[in-house]
Amino acid sequence: MDDFRDFVRQRSSALSRNAYLLTGDHQLAEDLLQSALANTYRHWRRIRDDNPEAYVRQAMYHQHIAWWRRRRVTEQLTGAPREHPTADPAEATDLRLTVTAALRRLTPKQRAVIVLRYYDDLTEAQAADVLGCRIGTVKRHGHDxxxxxxEIAPDLLDLSWQRSTS
Structure with a gap:
């Protein structure tokens, strides 16, 4: 199983980033990745020659949705969002935090579609394949x-517009 160890060493950083984008929490992301890697290890002989990274990503998305279904935590707003972001020298950090907070407020399926489509740069068909659903479902979750x-992060539109005009 040295090839599994090599795979984990090579791809764990990228997979960890995906897990964090899905969960919005470092500890949950670590747990999610470990769970997906454990599942991958059990099936390693069958998938190692195919596309093991896609298998791990799909396992993460499915596990995250399963956790979400069991947890059923209701969303609670703690305060009104800022009207205008304050000028901050660490603009990249501010953008990252804004994106992370906005992603947390999406449903797990919506978050998975956004991460797959815009972070992993997958097509709708590829995202549907990873999530095990139809292309129309990916389109609907992406649109929603x-x-x-x-609605929840209009300042992201302002930031993207400012960057495109700079």
Whole structure:
């Protein structure tokens, strides 16, 4: 199983970033990745020659949704969002925190579609394959997620518009 160890060493950073984007929490992301890697290890002989990274990502998305279904935590707003972001020398950090907070407010399926489509740069068909659903379902979750992001984080639109005009 040296090839599994090599795979984990080579791809764990990228997979860890994906797990964090899905969960919005470092500890949950570590747990999610470990769970997916444990599942991958059990099936390693069968998948190692195919596309093991896709298998791990799919396992993470499915595990995250399963956790979410069991947890059923209701969303609670703790305060009104800022009207205008304050000028901060660490603009990249501010953008990252804003994106992370906005992603946390999406449903797990919406978050998975956004991460797959815009972070992993997968097509709708590829995202549907990873999530085990139809392309129309990916389109619907993507549409709903983008609409929700426009509502909860309008400052992201301002930042993207400012960057495109700079």
């Amino acid at each position: 997620a983008l609409r929700r992001l426009r």
